[in-house]
Amino acid sequence: MTKSIKSDSPLIEVKNCTKLFPATVALDDVSFTLLPGEVHALVGENGAGKSTLVKCISGEYAMTKGELFVEGEQIHLRDYNVREAQNRHIGIVHQEFQLMEEMTGLENIYVGHYSQKGPFVDWKDLDARAQKLFEFLGSNVNYNVPVKRLRTADKQIIQLARALALDAKTIIFDELTAVLPEADIQNIYRIINLLRDNGIGIIYISHRLDEIFDVCDSYTVLMDGKHIETGDVGTLTKDRLIQLISGRELTKVYPQVPDSVSNDIFLKLKNFSGNGFNNIDLTAKKGEVVGIAGLVGAGKTELLQSLFGNNPVTNGEMWLNGKKINIHNPKAAIKEGLGLIPDERRMLGLNRVFDVRKNATLANLNKYKIANLFMDQNKEYEDAETVMDQLNLKYSSLRQNINTLSGGNQQKVVIGKWIIADTDLYLMDEPTRGIDVGAKSEIYHLIHELVAQGKCVILVSPELEELLGLCHKIYVMYEGEICYETERENFSQEEIMTYLLGSGK
Ligand SMILES: Nc1ncnc2c1ncn2[C@@H]1O[C@H](COP(=O)(O)OP(=O)(O)OP(=O)(O)O)[C@@H](O)[C@H]1O
Ligand SMILES: [Mg+2]
Numbered sequence: 001m002t003k004s005i006k007s008d009s010p011l012i013e014v015k016n017c018t019k020l021f022p023a024t025v026a027l028d029d030v031s032f033t034l035l036p037g038e039v040h041a042l043v044g045e046n047g048a049g050k051s052t053l054v055k056c057i058s059g060e061y062a063m064t065k066g067e068l069f070v071e072g073e074q075i076h077l078r079d080y081n082v083r084e085a086q087n088r089h090i091g092i093v094h095q096e097f098q099l100m101e102e103m104t105g106l107e108n109i110y111v112g113h114y115s116q117k118g119p120f121v122d123w124k125d126l127d128a129r130a131q132k133l134f135e136f137l138g139s140n141v142n143y144n145v146p147v148k149r150l151r152t153a154d155k156q157i158i159q160l161a162r163a164l165a166l167d168a169k170t171i172i173f174d175e176l177t178a179v180l181p182e183a184d185i186q187n188i189y190r191i192i193n194l195l196r197d198n199g200i201g202i203i204y205i206s207h208r209l210d211e212i213f214d215v216c217d218s219y220t221v222l223m224d225g226k227h228i229e230t231g232d233v234g235t236l237t238k239d240r241l242i243q244l245i246s247g248r249e250l251t252k253v254y255p256q257v258p259d260s261v262s263n264d265i266f267l268k269l270k271n272f273s274g275n276g277f278n279n280i281d282l283t284a285k286k287g288e289v290v291g292i293a294g295l296v297g298a299g300k301t302e303l304l305q306s307l308f309g310n311n312p313v314t315n316g317e318m319w320l321n322g323k324k325i326n327i328h329n330p331k332a333a334i335k336e337g338l339g340l341i342p343d344e345r346r347m348l349g350l351n352r353v354f355d356v357r358k359n360a361t362l363a364n365l366n367k368y369k370i371a372n373l374f375m376d377q378n379k380e381y382e383d384a385e386t387v388m389d390q391l392n393l394k395y396s397s398l399r400q401n402i403n404t405l406s407g408g409n410q411q412k413v414v415i416g417k418w419i420i421a422d423t424d425l426y427l428m429d430e431p432t433r434g435i436d437v438g439a440k441s442e443i444y445h446l447i448h449e450l451v452a453q454g455k456c457v458i459l460v461s462p463e464l465e466e467l468l469g470l471c472h473k474i475y476v477m478y479e480g481e482i483c484y485e486t487e488r489e490n491f492s493q494e495e496i497m498t499y500l501l502g503s504g505k
Helices: 050-057 082-087 105-110 123-137 152-165 182-197 209-215 238-246 300-307 330-335 345-349 356-368 377-390 407-420 437-452 464-470 493-500
Strands: 012-021 024-034 039-043 065-070 090-093 170-174 201-205 218-223 226-232 265-274 277-285 289-293 313-320 323-325 338-341 425-429 456-460 473-478 481-487
Touching (some): 039 209, 238 437, 265 300, 300 456, 330 338, 356 407, 407 437, 437 464
Parallel strands (some): 039 201, 090 170, 338 425, 425 456
Antiparallel strands (some): 218 226, 473 481
């Protein structure tokens, strides 16, 4: 790790910041400093106030109380907004996508800052500038197609390019890597080091604790909107960091895997094929956690989407509980007892218009119908509350719009929704992405509770450690096919890695 903190005056200084939302104290007297060339980790539980703090810096939120200094100059908060923050060279790469999907990358990067030739936009100049920018980033993302056609990692690069185009001196990454595959994360590390060497200051928010040790110089921990500690990463251990974040000693993140696997085969796939996967033979028993490992593009998500009826099946057989079935749409899947926790929560898992309660009970509305006419709202609230407490959801009211929950807490609602639905087979696609370390452990316990009750879980995760820690059995997919299968007593990390990379026998 290169350490190049310069002793110049701070880029950003937040003094005694308090931010109130209706019914929530999101930040309570927090102070924070960022130096040029410093990569500063901002960590804490879901709902701790991380995104709120950086949004106060980027001009999206107005502090309720407090002071902000940018490059030594005190900001008049009444006149401060996103535009002003950009003029002061502060850029942000958001946790949730904030690009205009129909516009090209180039348009997104320069929107509001187009070069002009007379009354016209000078596209040639913009293109030349973008080329330089992408050269600097060492990236070959196609910025001339509508953003909606790009993959997630490339959208993130566009967001980053947008920040850099504003000649940013401060760049904020809000959980950039939560949605990125490993190779792209390495690329981001490379870019971060490049930015640091150029004296740019970076605020880095992540729930992947290893990353803090890989790229950050310093850290600040928030909890319940309060500042807990700031220090040097060099003197920090992972155990201590976990303790600071969760406020408790968490010696065992992974619970003991229960002895719950029955002899009853619940799901059986034979030659199962569809868009992105081929000839899948797989069995999952009642009481079993079955892991699916694979690189990005291996077909894991596609397989789950087809099982749930979102994508067509082109060949092969699916058996549930000994009965051969065809599932053509999610409604049929839910009827058969399947539940899907999808990987793009913003797009697929939640209804952005509804409140927390409605989102939580959405998968199982029939349960709450009274004489097919009315909804039993009390029962809805009751169930939603029980499950959300179990998941330690941070919310002020079940009537709160889902958008006002922190990112990780939104993910908890997606998981809670299927628990309420009393599903038999849980299809989980990266369920703990963006979830803090304490809540991750709770979700692991919950997965094991589900299988102990005879349910069945199919778990897709990019983190091999998570699969090794939780599963009874792991399948490895490579280029759309299963190339390896192993049971818990034979788990070998090296062997799985070999197959993951496509170099197994
Ligand atoms: N627009 C809003 N309206 C009302 N409450 C909000 C709003 N935005 C955030 N909050 C609340 O403020 C608190 C802090 O949320 P914030 O998004 O800053 O958390 P976070 O640390 O970024 O969490 P995560 O790791 O889950 O992203 C939460 O209780 C959240 O529900
Ligand atoms: Mg956040």
